[in-house]
Amino acid sequence: QDMQEKETVIPERAEEAKLKAKYPNLGQKPGGSDFLMKRLQKGQKYFDSGDYNMAKAKMKNKQLPSAGPDKNLVTGDHIPTPQDLPQRKSSLVTSKLAG
Amino acid sequence: FSGAGGGNDIQWCFSQVKGAVDDDVAEADIISTVEFNHSGELLATGDKGGRVVIFQQEQENKTQSHSRGEYNVYSTFQSHEPEFDYLKSLEIEEKINKIRWLPQKNAAQFLLSTNDKTIKLWKISERDKRPEGYNLKEEDGRYRDPTTVTTLRVPVFRPMDLMVEASPRRIFANAHTYHINSISINSDYETYLSADDLRINLWHLEITDRSFNIVDIKPANMEELTEVITAAEFHPNSCNTFVYSSSKGTIRLCDMRASALCDRHSKLFEEPEDPSNRSFFSEIISSISDVKFSHSGRYMMTRDYLSVKIWDLNMETRPVETYQVHEYLRSKLCSLYENDCIFDKFECCWNGSDSIVMTGSYNNFFRMFDRNTKRDITLEASRENNKPRTVLKPRKVCASGKRKKDEISVDSLDFNKKILHTAWHPKENIIAVATTNNLYIFQDKMN
Helix, strand or coil: CCCHHHHHCCHHHHHHHHHHHHHHCCCCCCCCCCHHHHHHHCCCCCCCCCHHHHHHHHHCCCCCCCCCCCCCCCCCCCCCHHCCCCCCCCCCCCCHHHC | CCCCCCCCCCCCEEEEEEEECCCCCCHHHHHEEEECCCCCCCCEECCCCCCCEEEECCCCCCCCCCCCCCEEEEEEEEECCCCCCCCCCCCEECCCCCEEECHHHHHHHEEEECCCEEEEEEEEEEEEEEECCCCCCCCCEECCHHHHCCCCCCEEEEEEEEEEEEEEEEECCCCCCCCCEEEECCCCCCEEECCCCEEEEEEEECEEEEEEEEECCCCCCCHHHCCCCCEECCCCCCCCCEEEEECCCCCCEEECCCCCCCCCCCCCEEECHHHHHCCCCCHHCCCCEEEECCCCCCCCEEEEEEEEEEECCCCCCCCEEEEEEEEEHHHHHHHHHHHHHCCCCCCEEEECCEEEEECCCCCEEEEECCCCCEEEEEEECCCCCCCCEECCCCCCCCCCCCCCCCCCEEHCCCCCCCCEEEEECCCCEEEEEEECEEEEEEEECCC
């Protein structure tokens, strides 16, 4: 009864309970470390030309696994291809603030 | 402060808005940094597309004494381009994370702009005259046949339409493995620091091929990583002192005279937490997104997800002032975590006299806290408040229960309309507030 009281009294705890109810597998680690690693990994695309060419050579007769719905998520089975990487074009247009 | 009177209360009025009107925002147009220069005459913005736009305040019109000069476009240039680091399979965004102005030493203006990996020193100079009357060249640049030259003349400078040119003078590259979050120019005006998630480097403005590492918090084993550097700044007066904030809500003050590598802090600022209040969200919302020294150098301000804290540099145990920005969000943390808003990095700023602090919130609201009167105000950056010299109406969010007229309920707030970047003119009551893709300028109503 005490714990329940405390959860309603402290909005953060109530929110935490909500979150854990939705995502029971949420790690025991406090909400910090996973995000730190994600933050450090930002921008990682994992296109490796060596892997890519070796995979191409090995799989000449087989079909290459196609990119899944989320092209940015790289799994162990999928070798990213240059086509999977979003095009990085520089902004040739002037900023609208200067318009 | 609510506009109800009082000699010192500021009455904020809409002055200008820059940027496109349409709701469909191109990613490149998202404003990522806003900064006044030291005199306040120039206002720079950086965006996700790697572009910098500089506005200049018009000279005050003697006849129109009821308003200060307007800001108009002075210069615009592409500061950074997208890159791909093939060796590390790393995409490098061109987004400008920070702009910092150098104090003006001569006719030209200098600023530092940085993306995740590379810092650049830009020179912005004016050209308002050009040489005319060359002996060997025509006015259009074609060379004259020397045999046709029968007399000699001395070329003279003639006035021309003002041209503002931006040129990159230094490129400080390849010194950061992780993503740069801060740059700060030292009060010696010769050196500056750049901070990424795990390291801080010291540069000399003239030297691009090397920098000194002054802070390194990278653990030997990355599995042991528990906190990252979120912001860093040099002290405004003491050239040996700087601070850096962390994702765990701590601020460390370092003295470069103590040792070459400042891994051991001189002071550690941390507010003790009540362990019984700890939740899954505690660490995330305690992460400091911005740290700014007061102009006096006596205080520093930190911004975490829900509050702004003022620290006295002489007291490490707790802040001297705490201001709640949007406490009503505490009971919404679950959904703010799910939509990633809990990771939004709000900045904060001081007014010129260090008496008022300002920071942004959601729904295009921004907040100001008067440290002397202890009053606060919520204002909105919106095109609906477009009439110059009409005082902005204060806003109020209704946390729960009966919503009064003119109040907005928490559930109606638009969390996509975030004000992350604001700036206050160093001398006047003029503020620049960036919404997603528009820049608003507000001014004190002058009598």
